Amino acid sequence: MLETTRWIIAAKGLRALKVRDVAEAADCSIGSVYNEFGDFDGLILTVNRETVQALTERLAAVSTDDPIRQLHGLAAAYLGFATEHANLLRSLFEHRMEDDRPFPEDILRMVMQAFALMHAPLLHLMPDHDETEVALLSRMLFSAVHGIISLGLEERMVAVPPDSLRQQLAQFVDTHLAGLGIIPVQRAVPRKA
Amino acid sequence: MLETTRWIIAAKGLRALKVRDVAEAADCSIGSVYNEFGDFDGLILTVNRETVQALTERLAAVSTDDPIRQLHGLAAAYLGFATEHANLLRSLFEHRMEDDRPFPEDILRMVMQAFALMHAPLLHLMPDHDETEVALLSRMLFSAVHGIISLGLEERMVAVPPDSLRQQLAQFVDTHLAGLGIIPVQRAVPRKA
DNA sequence: TATCCGTGTTGAACATTGTTCAAATAACCG
DNA sequence: CGGTTATTTGAACAATGTTCAACACGGATA
Numbered sequence: 001m002l003e004t005t006r007w008i009i010a011a012k013g014l015r016a017l018k019v020r021d022v023a024e025a026a027d028c029s030i031g032s033v034y035n036e037f038g039d040f041d042g043l044i045l046t047v048n049r050e051t052v053q054a055l056t057e058r059l060a061a062v063s064t065d066d067p068i069r070q071l072h073g074l075a076a077a078y079l080g081f082a083t084e085h086a087n088l089l090r091s092l093f094e095h096r097m098e099d100d101r102p103f104p105e106d107i108l109r110m111v112m113q114a115f116a117l118m119h120a121p122l123l124h125l126m127p128d129h130d131e132t133e134v135a136l137l138s139r140m141l142f143s144a145v146h147g148i149i150s151l152g153l154e155e156r157m158v159a160v161p162p163d164s165l166r167q168q169l170a171q172f173v174d175t176h177l178a179g180l181g182i183i184p185v186q187r188a189v190p191r192k193a
Numbered sequence: 194m195l196e197t198t199r200w201i202i203a204a205k206g207l208r209a210l211k212v213r214d215v216a217e218a219a220d221c222s223i224g225s226v227y228n229e230f231g232d233f234d235g236l237i238l239t240v241n242r243e244t245v246q247a248l249t250e251r252l253a254a255v256s257t258d259d260p261i262r263q264l265h266g267l268a269a270a271y272l273g274f275a276t277e278h279a280n281l282l283r284s285l286f287e288h289r290m291e292d293d294r295p296f297p298e299d300i301l302r303m304v305m306q307a308f309a310l311m312h313a314p315l316l317h318l319m320p321d322h323d324e325t326e327v328a329l330l331s332r333m334l335f336s337a338v339h340g341i342i343s344l345g346l347e348e349r350m351v352a353v354p355p356d357s358l359r360q361q362l363a364q365f366v367d368t369h370l371a372g373l374g375i376i377p378v379q380r381a382v383p384r385k386a
Numbered sequence: 387t388a389t390c391c392g393t394g395t396t397g398a399a400c401a402t403t404g405t406t407c408a409a410a411t412a413a414c415c416g
Numbered sequence: 417c418g419g420t421t422a423t424t425t426g427a428a429c430a431a432t433g434t435t436c437a438a439c440a441c442g443g444a445t446a
Contacts, residue, residue: 211431211432211433212432212433212434213431213432213433224434224435224436227433227434232433233432291433
C-alpha cells in the first residue's frame with residue numbers, strides 16, 4: 001500500500017495521487033486506506049516521513065574523514081538523492097496540509113536534523129567560532145545548496161544539465177569555504193584574457 | 194476579479210482558492226471566470242505572471258551605483274518581497290499544472306530574467322571572466338539566495354526571525370564575494386576565544 | 387417598432403475525488 | 417456453535433473544477 005503510494009508520487013507527481021488508485025493497486029477498499037492512514041494527508045505524510053528518513057540515511061553515509069570532503073560529499077549526496085527522487089523530495093517540501101492543520105512535529109525535526117548535518121564538519125573547520133553561530137551558518141549553507149539543486153532540477157525552468165550542476169555545486173562549496181577563510185581563494189583562470 | 198484571486202492566494206494560500214469564491218466575490222457567475230481565464234490554471238497563472246512582474250520591478254529598482262551594494266540590494270529586495278508576499282511567491286514556484294501540460298513559456302522567461310539580474314553587477318566585478326561563466330554563477334547565486342529565503346521564511350519549519358535572516362543574507366553575499374576574491378576575507382571575531 | 391443576429395453571461399448539471407459510516411464480514415473466545 | 421469484538425467494505429455524500437444549452441442584451445436592418 002505504501003509502496004504503491006510512493007511509486008505513484010515518484011513516477012507521476014503528488015498531484016496524480018488518488019485514494020482510489022491506491023486502493024485499487026493495493027487490492028483493497030477505499031475505506032481500508034482511511035483505516036490505515038486516517039486521511040489523505042496521513043497517506044502523503046507517511047511517504048514523506050520515509051523520504052526524509054531515506055535522505056538522512058544517505059547524507060549520514062557520507063564519509064566523515066575529512067571535513068572539507070565531507071561538505072562536498074553532503075552537497076553531492078543531496079544532489080544525487082534529488083536527482084533520483086525528484087518528485088518525492090518535492091512532495092516533502094511543497095505539500096501543504098488541508099485547512100490550516102499544523103505541520104507534523106516529527107517530520108519537521110527530521111528535516112532540521114538532516115539540514116544540520118553540515119554542522120559537525122563546519123565546526124571542525126571553525127573551531128574558534130561560537131557554536132550557535134556555526135549552527136546558523138550550516139543551516140544557511142544547506143538551504144543555499146537546497147535552493148541551487150531544487151531550482152536547478154526544475155525541468156520546467158530550463159533545467160541545468162546534471163553534470164554541470166554537480167560541478168557548480170562543488171564550486172559553490174569551495175567558494176564559500178574560501179570566503180570563510182578556510183581554504184585559500186583560488187581565482188578561476190579567466191578565459192577571456 | 195484578478196484582485197480577488199490575488200487577495201485569496203495572498204491571504205489564505207493557493208490551496209484555499211476556489212472558483213466559486215472568486216465568482217461570488219466578483220459578483221459574477223462561475224462561467225464568466227471560465228470565459229475570462231479558460232480554466233483554473235489560467236486564473237492562477239495570470240496572478241503568477243503579475244507576481245513575477247512585480248518581483249522583477251522591485252528587483253530592477255535596486256540602485257546600480259555600486260555593484261557590491263547592488264548585489265546586497267538584490268538579495269535584500271528579494272527578501273522584502275518574499276516577506277510581504279510569501280504566498281504569492283510560493284504560488285509562483287510551487288504550482289504544478291494539471292495533467293502534464295507544459296509550463297507557460299513567458300512566465301519561464303520572466304523568472305529567468307529576474308534571476309539574471311545579478312549578472313550585470315557580477316560582470317562588473319569580474320571583468321576578466323567569461324560571460325557565460327558569470328551567467329551560470331549569477332543564476333547559481335540567486336538560486337542560493339532563493340533557497341535561503343524560501344526555507345528561512347517557511348513558518349512550518351521553525352522560521353528564522355526576519356531580522357536575523359536579513360543579517361544572514363548579507364553575510365552570505367559577503368562571504369561569497371570574498372570567496373570569489375572580490376572583497377577581502379574578513380574572519381568573524383570568534384566569540385569563543 | 388419588430389425582427390434578426392452576434393456576443394457575452396448564466397447557472398444547472400456533470401465528473402472527479404476526498405470522506406463518512408452503517409452494514410457486512412471476519413476473527414476470536416468460551 | 418453462539419456471541420462478541422474487530423476489521424473491511426463500498427454505497428452515499430460533499431466539495432469542487434468543468435461544460436454547455438439556454439438566455440440576455442445590443443445593435444443593425446427592414
